[in-house]
Every structure is written in structure tokens, then in C-alpha cells.
Amino acid sequence: MNLIKDLPLSIQVSKKIEDDIIFGYFRPGTKLDEAELCERYGASRTPIREALKLLSAEGMVEIRPRRGAIVPEVNPMTLCEMFEVMAELEGMCGRLAARRIQEDEKKRLLELHKHCEEYLESNDSENYYEKNRQFHFQIYAASHNSFLIEQASSLHKRLHPYRRLQLRVNNRMNHSFSEHEAIVQAIIQGDEVQAEKLLRGHVVIQGQKFTDLMSTINLSSK
Known part of the structure; x- marks a missing residue:
């Protein structure tokens, strides 16, 4: 059994975004555009939005009114x-x-x-x-x-x-x-x-x- 592949797509995508943030692909201050994320991770907007909500709850991204998801500065x-x-x-x-x-x-x-x-x-x-x-x-x-x-x-x-x-x-x-x-x-x-x-x-x-x-x-x- 592959636990990762059995996880909801939103969680799988959230892990990939986590990696890209921590390893510097998305730098602090970057706006995470949903269309670009869909293309990068091969997913529709629904799991992308759910992934961003998960990451927001963990403090990995900030969801700001009228600006969308932003990669915050990490001290x-x-x-x-x-x-x-x-x-x-x-x-x-x-x-x-x-x-x-x-x-x-x-x-x-x-x-x-x-x-x-x-x-x-x-x-x-x-x-x-x-x-x-x-x-x-x-x-x-x-x-x-x-x-x-x-x-x-x-x-x-x-x-x-x-x-x-x-x-x-x-x-x-x-x-x-x-x-x-x-x-x-x-x-x-x-x-x-x-x-x-x-x-x-x-x-x-x-x-x-x-x-x-x-x-x-x-x-x-x-």
C-alpha cells in the first residue's frame, strides 16, 4: 500500500508546494497564482485551493483579501x-x-x-x-x-x-x-x-x- 498515493490529491499537492517553498522555488513574497499551480502540479483548481487552505493553516502561506495566497517571510x-x-x-x-x-x-x-x-x-x-x-x-x-x-x-x-x-x-x-x-x-x-x-x-x-x-x-x- 502506498500511503502517499492513497492520500487526497489536495494533500499530495500541498506536500509538493511545501517542498517548492522550502527549497526556494517559491521565494518569500511570491504570489501563488492558481492557474500556474494547476499547470505545474497537473491538478484542477479545486485541489489547488484546498491545498492552499491546508498550507495556510500550517503558516506556510498567507491568504490575503484581494491578493490571494502569498509565501510569507520565515524567520x-x-x-x-x-x-x-x-x-x-x-x-x-x-x-x-x-x-x-x-x-x-x-x-x-x-x-x-x-x-x-x-x-x-x-x-x-x-x-x-x-x-x-x-x-x-x-x-x-x-x-x-x-x-x-x-x-x-x-x-x-x-x-x-x-x-x-x-x-x-x-x-x-x-x-x-x-x-x-x-x-x-x-x-x-x-x-x-x-x-x-x-x-x-x-x-x-x-x-x-x-x-x-x-x-x-x-x-x-x-
């Missing part, structure tokens, strides 16, 4: 700060999950971890990310703290384009899976301190790897 320092906060939120989710996770939630977490392994073995970073995303949301749910789940989920959605792309850094998928393995064991064994520590470190590394990726892109474009 690198703000991204670093967001990853710092995300690391603390995920650490807290891990600690509470280790204390409160139910048996059915343990089973689901292990299933998602197994799916990640399958996509790791096929070197499929896109589908690995989709299961990776579900893996993290399962940990949030296992914290059984509705306010924390809401805050962690919201920030995760804001950072998801950057978390997705950091998996393209050399050997990052392998390291990500190894980190997941330790996280799963800590949560299932009820080790609150270790679960918090591992999840915090996992997200900090994601931020660092994304920075590495962007540095490589910037150097290659000079």
Missing part, C-alpha cells in the same frame, strides 16, 4: 524557538504517556512503530513520515491530558513540513527509528524520566537536522 530564529517549545511539549507528553498509557494504546503504538520499520526498510521517507506523524500523535493521546494534546498537536502541525524534510538528511531515518525504539520501550515500561528525556532529545535533533538540510540548500544555491 529562522522563530523556527528554532518553535522546535525548542515542541521538544518540551513532546517530553511532557512522553512522561505522562509512560504513566497513563492503556493496553490498547500500547498495542497501537507498537503497530505504528512496526509500520515505520517497514518504510525504513524500503527507504520510503514520505510514507515513513506519515506513520511517524501518527506515532507521535499516539503518544500525545496516551498522555490523557486534553490541553497538552491540543497544544502539542497544534505546534506539530505548524512544524510538520520541516519535520518531514529533515528525514532527507543522510541516514536520518535510521537514527529516527532507533530513537523511536528506545522511546517505545521507555513508555511501555513506565519509565517516565527516560521517556521525557528521549522525546525531548528526539525533537531537538529534528530541529538540528532541519538546520543542516537548509544550510546545505543555501550553500548549493550560491
